[in-house]
Amino acid sequence: SAVISQKPSRDICQRGTSLTIQCQVDSQVTMMFWYRQQPGQSLTLIATANQGSEATYESGFVIDKFPISRPNLTFSTLTVSNMSPEDSSIYLCSVVSETQYFGPGTRLLVL
């Protein structure tokens, strides 16, 4: 199994600001993903974080709003840019190693 940590675990932010979320995995993995989970909802894939190349975004998500870095095989960041209250959500990092594992999530509230 893979052990995933995320920082921060939660934050309260003002609209118009940006927040960068960090994801650290305890082993090298090829596939890393970022998901959003809005209150009471299921998980929606934002993008696939590719090591050494640009992230691959899903329909409805763009790089300017959610820039992603993947500097190595154990680490990735997701930035939520120019935040609005609609961005209030849980952001989850995920990796595929034998199966798919998730981090504990970052709970974001935008005022």
Next chain:
Amino acid sequence: GESVGLHLPTLSVQEGDNSIINCAYSNSASDYFIWYKQESGKGPQFIIDIRSNMDKRQGQRVTVLLNKTVKHLSLQIAATQPGDSAVYFCAEKSASGTYKYIFGTGTRLKVLA
């Protein structure tokens, strides 16, 4: 398009009884399925998985059943405990896709004392 859904959004079960959580999927090409448990304030936790070449798999107190004929997946929890209270998600991976998983809407399991 592909979709994974659940029949019951909320399930209340008496402590000690067995729980059955259901999931329907639409993509007959999906070859791998996972059940996750998500407790309040935590990320989804892997419970059990099953590949399409199997119809049943058992873990500790949990059993997953796969019926490919009707594209139905279920999670059975034996002797449900208060600690089983959570939201349960099924996820599906298409054999034709990459590593993208499609998640169902989730079922909240409430264990009554």
